[in-house]
Amino acid sequence: MKIPSLKVGLIGSGAISGTYLNNMINRFEILEVAGCSDIKPERSAKRAEEYKIKDMTNDEILGDPEIKIVVNTTYPKSHYKVSKAALLAGKHVHSEKMMAVTLEEGKELVKIAKEKNLRIGMAPDTFLGGALQTARKLIDSGMIGEPFTAQAMVVRGYHADRGRWPELGFTQEPGGGIPFDMSGYYLHALVHLLGPVERATGFAQCRHPKRVRKNTKNPAFGEELELDTINSITGSLEFKSGVLGNITAVSEGFGETPRLEVYGTEGTLICPDPNNFGGQVMLKRNSLNAWGDKEFFTIPLTHGFSDGCCRGIGVADMAWGIVNDRPHRAHGDMGLHVFEIIHGIWQGTKTGKIHVLESTCEQPAPLASGYIEHGYDEYALTI
Numbered sequence: 001m002k003i004p005s006l007k008v009g010l011i012g013s014g015a016i017s018g019t020y021l022n023n024m025i026n027r028f029e030i031l032e033v034a035g036c037s038d039i040k041p042e043r044s045a046k047r048a049e050e051y052k053i054k055d056m057t058n059d060e061i062l063g064d065p066e067i068k069i070v071v072n073t074t075y076p077k078s079h080y081k082v083s084k085a086a087l088l089a090g091k092h093v094h095s096e097k098m099m100a101v102t103l104e105e106g107k108e109l110v111k112i113a114k115e116k117n118l119r120i121g122m123a124p125d126t127f128l129g130g131a132l133q134t135a136r137k138l139i140d141s142g143m144i145g146e147p148f149t150a151q152a153m154v155v156r157g158y159h160a161d162r163g164r165w166p167e168l169g170f171t172q173e174p175g176g177g178i179p180f181d182m183s184g185y186y187l188h189a190l191v192h193l194l195g196p197v198e199r200a201t202g203f204a205q206c207r208h209p210k211r212v213r214k215n216t217k218n219p220a221f222g223e224e225l226e227l228d229t230i231n232s233i234t235g236s237l238e239f240k241s242g243v244l245g246n247i248t249a250v251s252e253g254f255g256e257t258p259r260l261e262v263y264g265t266e267g268t269l270i271c272p273d274p275n276n277f278g279g280q281v282m283l284k285r286n287s288l289n290a291w292g293d294k295e296f297f298t299i300p301l302t303h304g305f306s307d308g309c310c311r312g313i314g315v316a317d318m319a320w321g322i323v324n325d326r327p328h329r330a331h332g333d334m335g336l337h338v339f340e341i342i343h344g345i346w347q348g349t350k351t352g353k354i355h356v357l358e359s360t361c362e363q364p365a366p367l368a369s370g371y372i373e374h375g376y377d378e379y380a381l382t383i
Helices: 017-026 041-051 058-063 076-088 103-115 130-140 183-194 313-324 332-351 377-382
Strands: 006-011 031-037 067-072 092-095 120-122 147-157 197-205 210-212 224-226 232-239 244-250 252-264 267-271 281-285 297-299
Touching: 006 017, 006 058, 006 313, 017 031, 017 041, 017 313, 031 041, 031 058, 031 313, 058 067, 058 076, 067 076, 067 313, 076 092, 076 103, 092 313, 103 120, 103 332, 120 313, 120 332, 130 183, 130 252, 130 267, 130 281, 147 183, 183 232, 183 244, 183 252, 183 332, 197 332, 232 332, 313 377
Parallel strands: 006 031, 006 067, 067 092, 092 120, 147 244
Antiparallel strands: 147 252, 197 232, 210 224, 232 244, 252 267, 267 281, 281 297
16 A cells, blocks of 8 residues: 655754754655755755755745645744745644743644644654654553653753764853753653642752853853853653653763663653663563662563654654644644643743643653564554
């Protein structure tokens, strides 16, 4: 049987676009990439040549009636403008994280999509990877009993990146600090595992807003820099299910510390870095083993999409959702809900009040398990 395909246009041919294009072209047969564009024509021309697709302008992508989905991989400050234009042009949209800069912009995008009967989705889609899908299966099957608390933490060193990569400009601008750049991975994972949040509170701040660039590989090394976004956040979460949790994201450390753990009445689950699709899932049951010790065991992954970076799986799942008339998993309500959680914690710092979430979302359906051989993964998305 021939697999159907939907045409996709990518807007924003920067660093992450290559990963999206490679996966959408070579991994997911449901997607047919028509072309790419960028505000800098030389960048889209380079990507088009690299992936043998058409070099287009934004207007050409938005005006092409055969293109059904626009993938928005522009910089965070441009997400709202580009996604809104695509929705108004009658296209479904999948956006890189976060969906916008302000919460009002995010609400507007979701509203437009619903009014026009269009789909909007957004990254991160790492929770569709084999590791977090395996973790979801363990929770759903009762392997840790009733979950009662969870913790998520990421510490990075944006201010001190001297080796692996140059300082990333968007992380210093509104909508691009680590609470927006990285918290989404952890919060999407938590909502995927435990469902939506009822209330949130905590603290957020911009530590050392005035500083000197320390990255010796940056052409602006030694120049003064003034941050215009929060770069530290710690929050407490009350899930609708009654589970309590916390989220911490700080870009003032060194190296990287990822943590994602869920505790239940019958056991503990340690998940790998939710920035990735694979990794080790560790389970410890409360029962004692023969030696009287409580050990963590590595659980074989029950799902595929764990080998390497599968960014774009959210687009493929949206396409299958359109074809099969069922909800896609990395959906707009979830993205807006996570976005509001971050803003709610931030606002709580200013008001001293607990933020009651206005938004909510359906907990995404798990992927079908068992499709773990290369070439069969995509069948899990058809359901």
